[in-house]
Amino acid sequence: MAVADLESISHTIPSRTTSFESIPEVVGTIEGRCDGAAPLTPSGKKKHMVKMLTLILLPIIVLTTLAIADFITTVRHSMDATETYRNVRLSQQIGSLVHSLQRERDMTALYISSLLGENGPERKTFLINTYPTTDEVLQSIDDWPVEGTTAHQKFHNKDAFINYLFKYRLTLENHNITIYDVIHFYTDTIQIFINWLSQSVRRSGGQGIWETLVAFQFVIVGMEQIGIERTLGAVFFTKGGFDQRDYLWYMKKRQVGESCIGTSKIYSPLVTSILDEKLSWVVYDFQTAISKMRKEVAQNNINRLPSWQEGTWWFENMTMYIDTLNEIQSAMAVIILSRLDAAVETDRADLAMSIGILVVVISIGIVIVKSVEILTASCQGYTLKLAEQTHSLNQERKRTDTLLNQLLPKSVVKSLKCNQNAMPEAFSMATILFSDIVEFTRICSGSTPIQVVDMLNTVYTVFDRFIGKYDVYKVETIGDAYMIVSGVPKRNGNKHGREIALIALDLLQSVKSVVIPHKRGVAMTVRIGIHSGPVVAGIVGSKMPRYCLFGDTVNMASRMESNGLPNRIQVSEATHKILSNVGGFSMTKRGGILIKGCGLVKTYWLHGKQQDEESQGGKSSQGELNLPGQCVDDNNV
Template identity: 35%
Template sequence: MLKQKESSCSTPAETSSVLSLSSEDVSVTPKGFRCCVKETNPAHGRGRRFHLCQMLVLPFIPILALIVQTAFILNNIMIHRQEVLDVESQVTTATELGKVVTNLQLERSEVAFYVYTNGTVLSSNLSQRFEATDRALENMNSWPTVVLPQAGGDYQQLNKSLFQDRLDDFRKRISQEESSVSEVLLWYTAVNAVLLEHLTNQIKETDNSGVWRFLLAFKSLLRSIESMGIASVYGVNYFGRGFLHGSSYISYVRHDAIAKDLLNGSLTYVPYLKNVYKKLTNAMKNYGTIKHKCDIIIRNERRKPNITEAIDYFDSIASYTDELRNLQKELRHVIRDYVNEDLRIAANNEALGIAILVVVLAVSPVIIWLVRNAVATIQLYAANLATKAKELKREKKKSDSLLFQMLPPSVATQLKQTRQVPAEFYASVTVYFSDIVGFTEIAAVSTPLEVVTFLNKIYKLFDARIECYDVYKVETIGDSYMVASGLPVKNGHKHVSEIASMALDLLAGSTQFKIPHRKSEKLQIRSGAHTGPVVAGIVGSKMPRYCLFGDTVNTASRMESTGEALKIHISSEMKKALDAIGGYKTEHRGLVEVKGKGLLDTYWLTQKEGGLNRIVEMEAPTYMQDEDGEPVFMRRIREEYVL
């Protein structure tokens, strides 16, 4: 008998049948990830430290983000507060500068009126007007860069002291009657233009603040009064001399239009001022007179000079500009209140931001401590859970191993998932039966324990050998051994060759087997196989079994029962299937009377062509046997029986 093994069936660890696959094989962690999983497992020492750090970092991230956000907001609040302080400083400077411009405008009107009347009539004392302007200059904390034209077309940059000297020098010339109206206008207009330009630049730097509208209205109102003052000089000239020549008339019209446009712009920037201005004009008794005289000047009809009318016009314009300056004063109060409110809000926000930052810094350690205690509790629970999971995994492995020995893995898995497995039709499978010749006589002269030991050893041999083939062991009943191929996983036409090779292998192995309690006797088995359709399914809910039904099963059983010892009896259907595949030798037996089937033409399967029969000596799993190779449960039964 040939005893050489084939390479594809060397050891159970190297290869295994599809039918012996367990759920443990599917749930195994890939090799490359085992180390990483172990290191991050909170149940292990290294994983505990990693998990603790991770859980401490997670709450610290939002805390840190809150601290950074609060600090950022606080920084913005402080920047905004500083901007408001800068705006306050700029408003102060603009207010002081506006007072200087206002006094220069009044001084220009007084000086111009003095020159037009040739010093015969004064609206007020010039020395008092000069003192008021000097006081406004002294009250200025900062002085802008003033560049004024000089004789010869040059320009001179003047500081506060030099400007005061130039102003005093100009006043002396006026008192000596050396100045003309054009020179008066040129001097004061140039000075006011420089100061107003500086005021505009100051306001442009505050475009990020909400006060910019009020500052622009303040600047526009100041420029409106400036243009109105220039226009009034030409108006006094008209009434004092009876006619405006071309350039003077154009200058009056231009400055009068600019004054009105700038006034409307101021009222648009701060709508609140519209009502104030309306009340102001309604309260003025000579407001209608001013408009009437402006219309007369616009017509520029030649008339007799009238100093009295010039004085009335000058006084009415002065009264109107005084009211506009009151409006300007009201606007300064609005700007001051707005800036103070901004400062108050900024201070409150700064205090609130500091309070939030202090609270966050104080609460953070408490949160970290609470998280650390919670993590410690979770890790302790995880360690206990990991221990229980390992125990459950071992038990599951045992139960799956036992379950997959009773049922096909695919069927068992479906049964666990859906709790029902519908019967399935297989068009072509091969069914194998074998039994032990003379088993009844052997059992009659043997004890029950000896019979069980004998059957266990022979079935262990058979079970080990069929692992090398794509077959499924259906059941064993007494000495009957039933195997099928082509189900529950279909394998095409391979089922015929798989059963044929397996049958030859089992026959070869059985010839080397000796009955344990009757060493002198050799085992003889009788085998039979048939190919055909079957229906397979789960039968029963208690101790469910995977059973085969159909005439193919009965025919295979009849092939075994009508066969002979140490021979493999096959049907003509199986013989045709083997011939189609090729590689197997058969002998024609002839017609055989089969119970329930009548005469059937059958054959003997003798050997496999061009190859050696496989002989495998495989042992059962270690947890099923003791050191002598005997099942553990058999040893326990024997001990109980002896006692």
């Protein structure tokens, strides 16, 4: 079937419908009439509008765009500065909280390690004295960094965390708690806040001080690592040594902590200057004492004796160091906030100027637009008319598509639209299903023509509901005959047999619920026949063309139906072999039946799907099946 056949189809549609091939001609004719000012087509409308608005609105549009872009940039910069200010201010508070939690962690670890010694009550007093400081810092936090998070329900808000920390403090009397439990509890808690600090630095946008912000973050992370070093070092001196795991843990924290402090000095000279300034005020050289005791820990002499006094010296010296770092991060936060204050003030001035420019540009634009509104009023009328015509054309186009897709397969229609010839096509393997209504002639003899049409429409409407469920194509309905195929026009490998078998079972099941409208007491029964084999498909005719199937496979499928029994599905030996290879179907041998022109033919009854779904695995094959011939002799049955 050539493209001319598709054109003949469009001629059968009412004249109000526009075919696909005629659309360019119609549009071209209208454009030929629009050389004047009336924009009857999209092309004419564009020319008319461009002539009027280009010279008038283009400069205004450019100025407005620039003004808006400048305004948006200024607003974003101001919002970034404000957000950075908020994050740094909150980071300062969180830094104080981390410092307090570090001290509470260390005192708790010392207390746990002294429960069995004579210093237990004294350590308990020191520990309890750290709680008010931590609680006071918690209450002073204006915002909560992880508000609303679902990842840490115990940190959902400030009150939840305070309650969580309070309950943990009450469990310290439990003798099953070890130093490592304490360290991990507080370290994991602190890490959540440090993670938020890292996220806030990434979200801040820099504002020209990103190096200082990174250094600020490294100081806080370094404080946490050195804080863990302080705790582990105190354990070393009080226990008299480390095992291998604790030693590696200590050395890792020491190296990471010092590396973070060193990196912060590289990113911001403020760290070095503030640290030198703080150390110049200190009379006692605690750094020398720390270096000496670090060497003892690094040597990890397993023969040394436990010493609470050395543990206390270590703790006090490291506390002085960590307090100095805490003062450094607080001083850096003050410097960062002062710089951000200046940036915010500058952004506010820029924002006011941007708003003024934007207002002026918009005002000028409004005046110009109002002046050309009268000129564009006539074009709007033409545009509305054109929109209505376009809408009607699209509706007619959809109706044409729907009609063509109902007459022919979508793949064939697509080829015809692309000016490709729809030549007949041979399919090496497909499965065809025929069904008809049992005693249809007797039912019709007692029915009026309208009742017969109503009955057939009821049956086929039920059948058609299953077409979209499977990979099948409805070929035609002639009287009470219903014909569908799988594997045509879209090849689907060896799936065609299974698809037809499944829809056949559904059709047989669904017909049981069909009631003949004018004969309520008469049960509806059908015969179904299935056969697989090669077919040729092509379009026949140019007036109301039909997509037809040809070949012995069609005849054999029809005879499988006509020689079947009511409410039974008869399949040929070829289809039986396909379904057996696929698996999952229950079939029994009927035996040999006499088929005109073929002699005795082996047939089978298809009963349904097997209950064991696992049987549907491993038997299928992607290659072509070696099926038996269309007919067999008596000796082969």
